[in-house]
Amino acid sequence: MGVIMSGRLKIKEIAQLTGVSISTVSRVLAGKSNTSAEVKQRVLECAKFQGVLTEMSAGRLLFNNVTVFAPSRAFDFRTDIFYYKVVQGIRDAVLRHDVRINYCALEENDCDVPLFLKKISDPACEAAIIIGIDDPHVHEVAADVGKPCVLINCTDRNMRLDAVLPDHQQIGEFSANYLIEHGHRSILTLMCVRRITMERRLSGIKDAFANHNMDFDDGRHLVATSGFGTAEAREAIATFLAGHSREQYPTAILAGGDFMAVGAYEALQSLGLSVPGDISIMSMDGFNLAEIHDVPLTAVHVPRDELGEEALRLLQLRMTRPDAPFRTLLLSGKVAARSSVKRVGSKKIKAAVSTKNHGLYGN
DSSP: OOOOOOSSOOHHHHHHHHTSOHHHHHHHHTTOSOSOHHHHHHHHHHHHHTTOGGGSOTTSOSOSEEEEEEOGGGGOTTTOHHHHHHHHHHHHHTTTTTOEEEEEEOOSSSOOHHHHHHHHHSTTOSEEEEESOOOHHHHHHHHHHOSOEEEESOOOTTSOSEEEEEOHHHHHHHHHHHHHHTTOOSEEEEEEOOSHHHHHHHHHHHHHHHHTTOOOOHHHHEEEESSOOHHHHHHHHHHHHHTSOGGGOOSEEEESSHHHHHHHHHHHHHTTOOTTTTSEEEEEEOSSOSEETTEEOEEEEOOOHHHHHHHHHHHHHHHHOTTSOOOEEEEOOEEEOOSSSOOOSSSOOOOSSOOOOTTOSOO
């Protein structure tokens, strides 16, 4: 296998080295599925050895079957629109390729590991995408199996798997900075913190407070919920406000999602408070609602639709460079400045410590 290949793909030489037909080599390198797994593996191994795969266009995927593992709610638009849209993004990204997607529901923690092992070990599974599964046993099994695997919105603490996720820490920091720079010093965070990703977002919010020499006290600045629904958020804000005098009310509420922002708005409305006249509302989501009851919603768009396509790119990279260092790709958000946030005071407050924006300031 000492043939040196450069420039265009030399299909004839690969055919000679592997003992298969030129048309078969062509089909494999074009990402077509009508070839046996054994022959496909032989052709790809030869192409890798000759350095051909690194020269191939990223426009063709080298796998034809990918299994998506995610919490069951990710497959129901009504229960988790964020993950549902992530899955939809994966489907959309493979439309132009000869790729079949299989699905398997798993819990976020304490997963059915034998089921996962069975599905990922199936010869029909050439590559895997794991969405929002925090169970370290699943990550360990995925790494041990050795098939190309990418995590979405979760990370492998042992650094043996590629991952792509929103930069939650940066998004939280930017969102709080946005409110602070609009003059708000009394900010209430309304957030579900059941996962490490949301804890990172909360950490970013606390960093923004610290950068402006502001203390963050969980009792005064945080209302934690168990989910992202409107009803729970409405009740949580109503309960918080009932325990404080009008003088102690926040000037702004930073919500962990659009539907949570709706709940906050309805709680304020029930007390005769206006948005943004009395209290501003900002969301960290921004895809589901452009406005709340005719009030245009200021929000930081958390990357969502792009996650699937980026995961496929990482799978392709792992196929072409199996020995490359594992990587975690963090995607920045983008602000949609509307009218649910008002400026308090006449001057913009600048951050005491400059923060990394990386494209967060968008139009």
